[in-house]
Amino acid sequence: xxxxxxxxxxxxxxxxxxxxxxxxxxxxxxxxxxxxxxxxxxxxxxxxxxxxxxxxxxxxxxxxxxxxxxxxxxxxxxxxxxxxxxxxxxxxxxxxxxxxxxxxxxxxxxxxxxxxxxxxxxxxxxxxxxxxxxxxxxxxxxxxxxxxxxxxxxxxxxxxxxxxxxxxxxxxxxxxxxxxxxxxxxxxxxxxxxxxxxxxxxxxxxxxxxxxxxxxxxxxxxxxxxxxxxxxxxxxxxxxxxxxxxxxxxxxxxxxxxxxxxxxxxxxxxxxxxxxxxxxxxxxxxxxxxxxxxxxxxxxxxxxxxxxxxxxxxx
Numbered sequence: 451x452x453x454x455x456x457x458x459x460x461x462x463x464x465x466x467x468x469x470x471x472x473x474x475x476x477x478x479x480x481x482x483x484x485x486x487x488x489x490x491x492x493x494x495x496x497x498x499x500x501x502x503x504x505x506x507x508x509x510x511x512x513x514x515x516x517x518x519x520x521x522x523x524x525x526x527x528x529x530x531x532x533x534x535x536x537x538x539x540x541x542x543x544x545x546x547x548x549x550x551x552x553x554x555x556x557x558x559x560x561x562x563x564x565x566x567x568x569x570x571x572x573x574x575x576x577x578x579x580x581x582x583x584x585x586x587x588x589x590x591x592x593x594x595x596x597x598x599x600x601x602x603x604x605x606x607x608x609x610x611x612x613x614x615x616x617x618x619x620x621x622x623x624x625x626x627x628x629x630x631x632x633x634x635x636x637x638x639x640x641x642x643x644x645x646x647x648x649x650x651x652x653x654x655x656x657x658x659x660x661x662x663x664x665x666x667x668x669x670x671x672x673x674x675x676x677x678x679x680x681x682x683x684x685x686x687x688x689x690x691x692x693x694x695x696x697x698x699x700x701x702x703x704x705x706x707x708x709x710x711x712x713x714x715x716x717x718x719x720x721x722x723x724x725x726x727x728x729x730x731x732x733x734x735x736x737x738x739x740x741x742x743x744x745x746x747x748x749x750x751x752x753x754x755x756x757x758x759x760x761x762x763x764x765x
Contacts, residue, residue, distance in 0.1 A: 454624020455681070456641030458603050459669040459701070459717040460499075460510035461532045464522065465573050466662040468496050468515035468754055474571045475500045475511065476758055478551055479534070480594030483733035483758055485723050489514050490698065493742055493749055496756075502602060503589050505700075505723040505732065507671050508644030509602035514666065517754070522661025524576060526611045527711025529665035530650065530658075531568070533578035533604040535643070540598040541565050541581050547594075562629060562636060574663035580604040585642050605646025606668055607634075609658065610710030613651040619708045620647055622684050623670055623716075641671070649710075658711075669703070669715035678704060681716050699739040700725065733758070 465471040475481045484505035489497045495516055501509035511532060524530050536544060541558055544567055548555045555569035565581040579600070588599030610616040617627060617635060625637035625647060633652050639645040647668075658664060672678035678695070682704050685692050692706040701717040708714050726737045736753070738746055 455639055455670040455672065455716070457508055457639040457643065457645035457671055458606060458647075459507045459644075459671040459715070459719070460501075460512055461529065461603070461606060461668050462512045462514065462666045463532070463575055464519065464660065464662055464664055464666055465513045465515045465571075465575065466519045466521075467517065467572075468498065468513075469756060470572050471498060471513050471515050472756055472758060475513075477593060478548075478553060478571075479577075480589065480592035480599050481511070482589040482591065484510070485700065485727075485737065486733055486735070486756060487699070487737045487739075488742065488749060488753070490739065490742075493745065494752060496753060499723070499733075501589075502586060503591075504729060506586070506602070507701075507717075507719045508641070509586060511603075516662065519662040521574060522664035523656065523659040524574075524609070524664055525656040525658035526609050526652075528609055528658035528660075529606050529668050529712060530609040531576040531578050531607040532665065533566070533580050533606065533646070535582050535584040535586070535601045535604040536579045537598060537601070538565075538581045538583065541567060541579075543595075543598045544579055561634075562631060571663075575665075578604070578607075601643075603644035605644060605648065606665075607648040607650060608668070608710065608712050609650045609652065609655055610708075610712065611657075612710040613649050616649050616708055616710035616712065619685075619688070619690070619710075619714070620649070622688055623681065644671075667705070667713035667715050669717045671719060672716050673719050675702065675718060678702065678716050678718055697739075 481500040485499040499512045558567045567579040584601035586602035620637045628638045629636045637647045
């Protein structure tokens with residue numbers, strides 16, 4: 451089997467205060483908190499997932515919020531921006547909304563024929579809103595009117611220490627080089643959403659430093675275990691060091707660091723976020739994998755309380 455990825459599965463970033471992270475991505479960007487669990491490798495901190503109504507692959511931005519974390523530096527060897535799709539006629543709405551809410555944002559620019567609005571969250575995490583068509587249905591339970599709401603990922607930008615080699619790795623995953631503007635080379639997967647990865651070629655870029663406001667890793671979709679194992683075999687044959695499969699409860703993952711310095715993951719589409727919560731209750735309680743359930747009382751006592759406020763009425 452030689453299946454290729456359909457695009458991004460999720461992006462995982464690091465933040466500081468957990469409540470501030472929830473407030474920004476639900477109350478400002480209008481995403482749904484679809485899962486509150488813990489970092490399986492460090493259960494003393496949350497792992498928070500934001501996405502569409504069900505947390506479908508290609509919509510999910512996740513965070514490890516570390517209280518008191520020092521601010522990181524976005525730079526070489528990292529993903530330098532995560533881009534969401536918004537409807538083509540929604541840029542004016544988002545400019546006004548971000549201005550009214552005091553969000554740090556730039557003036558819209560044109561890139562590859564699309565309007566891009568760049569902004570930063572409270573930790574300085576770079577986020578982009580790209581005006582483009584998307585088949586993803588928006589989350590309608592938040593404060594943003596459905597006509598303007600986020601429709602999953604558009605893609606991600608990578609600041610690579612070895613841009614050409616990073617492009618070769620993307621080709622192993624099924625991405626095709628489709629264009630170049632200035633120092634930015636665009637690659638596209640075959641899927642109809644979350645299919646864009648831009649690779650920057652900036653010799654003067656400063657190496658990144660991990661911390662609050664930076665991306666930890668970028669994950670690509672595999673429809674099932676067979677496709678994931680086929681991708682792993684291809685990557686191993688290409689000389690990359692890839693982990694064995696890890697159970698992440700809501701998907702299964704393998705990881706590797708590509709030669710440009712960015713940590714990549716290949717994640718299965720299933721089983722999804724509704725395996726331990728009803729779909730209408732996603733994100734409302736702390737969920738734990740079976741191997742951590744016996745530690746629930748201990749963990750709940752150490753994790754900060756989280757509140758998802760009643761969203762403002764859609765205007």
